[in-house]
Amino acid sequence: MKLLVIEDEPSLLQSIMEYFTQIDFLCEGVMTYAEALRKIDDYNYDCIILDINLPDGSGFELLKYLREFKKDEGVVIISARNSLDDKITGLNFGADDYVTKPFHLSELNARIKALIRRKYAHGIDILEAGNLKMDLAARTVTCENQILSLTKNEFNLLLYLINNRNRVVSKQAIAEHIYGDETDNMPSFDFVYSHIKNLKRKLKEKGCEDIVQTVYGLGYKLAI
Amino acid sequence: MSKPLLQRNTRYLLLWLPVVLLGCTLLFFVLMRMQAHHMQEEQLFLKQENVWNVFKSKEGNIDLHVTAEYDITQGSNNSAIELGEPRDTTIYYPDKQKWLPFKILTSELIWNNQAYQVTTYVSSTEITHLIIKVFLGEALLFVLLLIAIVILNRKSSGLLWKPFFSTMKKVNEYDITRNQSLVLPAETCTTEFDELNTAITNLINKVNAAYYNQKQFVENASHEIQTPLAIIRSKLELLINQPNLTEKVASLLGDITDATNRLSQMNKTLLLLSKIENNQFPEIEEVNISQMVERLLNNLTAYYDNFPQVESKIETDVILNANYSLAEILISNIIKNAVEHNLPNGKIVIHLSPSHLLVENTGPSLQTNPELLFERFRKDSHQTKTTGLGLALVKQICTLYHYTVSYKYTDGWHQIEIIFKQ
Numbered sequence: 040m041k042l043l044v045i046e047d048e049p050s051l052l053q054s055i056m057e058y059f060t061q062i063d064f065l066c067e068g069v070m071t072y073a074e075a076l077r078k079i080d081d082y083n084y085d086c087i088i089l090d091i092n093l094p095d096g097s098g099f100e101l102l103k104y105l106r107e108f109k110k111d112e113g114v115v116i117i118s119a120r121n122s123l124d125d126k127i128t129g130l131n132f133g134a135d136d137y138v139t140k141p142f143h144l145s146e147l148n149a150r151i152k153a154l155i156r157r158k159y160a161h162g163i164d165i166l167e168a169g170n171l172k173m174d175l176a177a178r179t180v181t182c183e184n185q186i187l188s189l190t191k192n193e194f195n196l197l198l199y200l201i202n203n204r205n206r207v208v209s210k211q212a213i214a215e216h217i218y219g220d221e222t223d224n225m226p227s228f229d230f231v232y233s234h235i236k237n238l239k240r241k242l243k244e245k246g247c248e249d250i251v252q253t254v255y256g257l258g259y260k261l262a263i
Numbered sequence: 264m265s266k267p268l269l270q271r272n273t274r275y276l277l278l279w280l281p282v283v284l285l286g287c288t289l290l291f292f293v294l295m296r297m298q299a300h301h302m303q304e305e306q307l308f309l310k311q312e313n314v315w316n317v318f319k320s321k322e323g324n325i326d327l328h329v330t331a332e333y334d335i336t337q338g339s340n341n342s343a344i345e346l347g348e349p350r351d352t353t354i355y356y357p358d359k360q361k362w363l364p365f366k367i368l369t370s371e372l373i374w375n376n377q378a379y380q381v382t383t384y385v386s387s388t389e390i391t392h393l394i395i396k397v398f399l400g401e402a403l404l405f406v407l408l409l410i411a412i413v414i415l416n417r418k419s420s421g422l423l424w425k426p427f428f429s430t431m432k433k434v435n436e437y438d439i440t441r442n443q444s445l446v447l448p449a450e451t452c453t454t455e456f457d458e459l460n461t462a463i464t465n466l467i468n469k470v471n472a473a474y475y476n477q478k479q480f481v482e483n484a485s486h487e488i489q490t491p492l493a494i495i496r497s498k499l500e501l502l503i504n505q506p507n508l509t510e511k512v513a514s515l516l517g518d519i520t521d522a523t524n525r526l527s528q529m530n531k532t533l534l535l536l537s538k539i540e541n542n543q544f545p546e547i548e549e550v551n552i553s554q555m556v557e558r559l560l561n562n563l564t565a566y567y568d569n570f571p572q573v574e575s576k577i578e579t580d581v582i583l584n585a586n587y588s589l590a591e592i593l594i595s596n597i598i599k600n601a602v603e604h605n606l607p608n609g610k611i612v613i614h615l616s617p618s619h620l621l622v623e624n625t626g627p628s629l630q631t632n633p634e635l636l637f638e639r640f641r642k643d644s645h646q647t648k649t650t651g652l653g654l655a656l657v658k659q660i661c662t663l664y665h666y667t668v669s670y671k672y673t674d675g676w677h678q679i680e681i682i683f684k685q
Contacts, residue, residue: 054497119489141493230566255513
C-alpha cells in the first residue's frame, strides 16, 4: 500500500512515516503544497494523509485539485482546526475522513485501514487475524468457527485491536476511539480495563487465548 | 441612603419651595400693608385739602363736625396731638354696636388770621378687609404654584432624564459574553447625555476589544498547542511500540501518557469553551433531554467500576431547543461530576422536568468557595486528576442558552440545579 503524507511539521511527519512504515506501508512524505502537487501529478497513491494548514497553500485546494482530475485516492484530513465547518468543508471537497490533532497514530491507522477496505475491498467485509474472523457487514466474530457474542463496544474494541495488530495501543486511544467525546474530562480510563477483561474472557472461552496482551500499564496489544 | 433621582428632586423642592414661597408671602404682605398705609395717608391729605377748600369758599359756613369725615375746631393746638402725622383711632357706631378703626390726620391751618385744627377721617375697615382678601388669594395662588411646580418638575425631569434611563437599561442588560453590540443613540438633544453615551460607547468598544483579544488568545493558544501535543502523542506511541521495553521505562511512559492526555483534554475543553463563547454552535434542534439523560446515564454506568446507586425521576419527552452536542456535553458533565465527587458506595439522585434538571450526589463538603466552583480551573484541593473545566463548561453552556445553574450543599448532598425556563 502506498501512502503520501502531507504535513508541514517535520517532527510529526517523521512520526507518521515511521509508524506506517513499521506496519508495512510504502510511505512518502512532503512538507509543502508545491511538493505535494508534484507528487500527486507524478504518482498514484492508495491513500493520502493531508494537513489543511500548509505554509504555501491550503490543503482544501489540494483536495479540490485532486478531485477535479478524477484521482480517487482515499484522503484523510488531519487538522488542528477542530471545527465542524472545517470538517464539513473537507468532506464536501471529497475527503474520506477527518482526524483532529492531537490524534493517536493507532486511530489514524484504524481510519486508514477502514478507508482502504471501503475503497478497494469491493464489498468483501471479512477481516481475518489468526483464528479470528470478523464479518464487518454482519458485525459477527468467529473464533475457530465458533461465534463469539460480543457487545457493540467489545466488537469495536476488537476491530480496533485487529486494525492495529501487533502494535501496542494505549488505553487513552482505545477510550477515545470507542467512546469518543463522552470520555472528555474523565480522570481515569479504568473502564477500558474492564472491557478488555470481558473481551479476553470471551475469547478464551472459544479457544483464542492470550491473543490480547496487556503491556505493563500502558496499553494492549493483539498479537498474532 | 440613595433614592431615585425624581423622588430626591421632589423632596428637595417640597422642602425648600414652601420656605421660599412663605418668605415671599410675608414680603408681599408687608409690602401690601405699606402700600395700603401710604394710600390712606394720601386720601387723608386729599380729604383735608378738599374740606379746607370748601370751608374757605363757604367762609366757614359748613358743618364743622361730620362724624367719621372731618372735624374743624378753632384755636391753637394745645393737646399732645402730633400735627401732620396720621394716627389710628376708633369710633363707636351705635347702630352696629361696634368700634370701627379709622385713620385720622390733624393739621393746623390758618384762615383770616385764625388758627383752625382740621382733622380728617378715613375708614381702615375696608382696607384691612382688602389686605386680608388679597393675602388669602395670594396664599391660595402660592399653594397652587407649589403643586404646579412639583408636578411640572416631575414631568419635565422624567422627560429630560429619559435618555439617561434608557442608557442605564441598555448598559444593565449588556452582557459582554454574548457578543452583543451596544447601540446608544448619539443624539439625545441633551449635550450631557450625548457625552455620556459617547463615553459609554467608547468604553464598551475598548472592553469589547480587550475581551475579543482575550478570547482570541485562548483560541489561538489552544490551536497552536494542538500540533506540539500531536507530536508528543505520536512519539509516545512510537516509544511504547519499541521492543524490549523495561517495566521502569513503561511506567515512566505511562505517566507521560497520562499527563499528555490531561493536557490534551484541557486544551480541547478550552477550545470548546472559546467556541461556545464565540457562538460557533449555531445549529439548534429539538433535543429530547429525557432520552439523552437515560442514554448518558447508561453509557456512563459502563465506564465506572463503582458507579454510585442512581435514583432517578425523569419525566418523559422533555424537549429543549439547543445544539445537540452542547446539550450532551452539559448533561454528561453534570453526571460525571456527580460520579467523580461521590463517596464510595454513594448515591446519585436525578430529577428531570420540563422546567429543571436537578442532580444530587453524596460527597464530602467542598474545601473551596462554592461561588468559584463554576470558574475555570477551580477544583477542590484533593482532586488532582480532573481538569477543573467540567463545571466551567456547564456554566458556559447554561449562559449561552439563558439557563440558570446553581450549586448547593446540604446535609452531605451536593446539588446542582439547572433551571431551563425563567
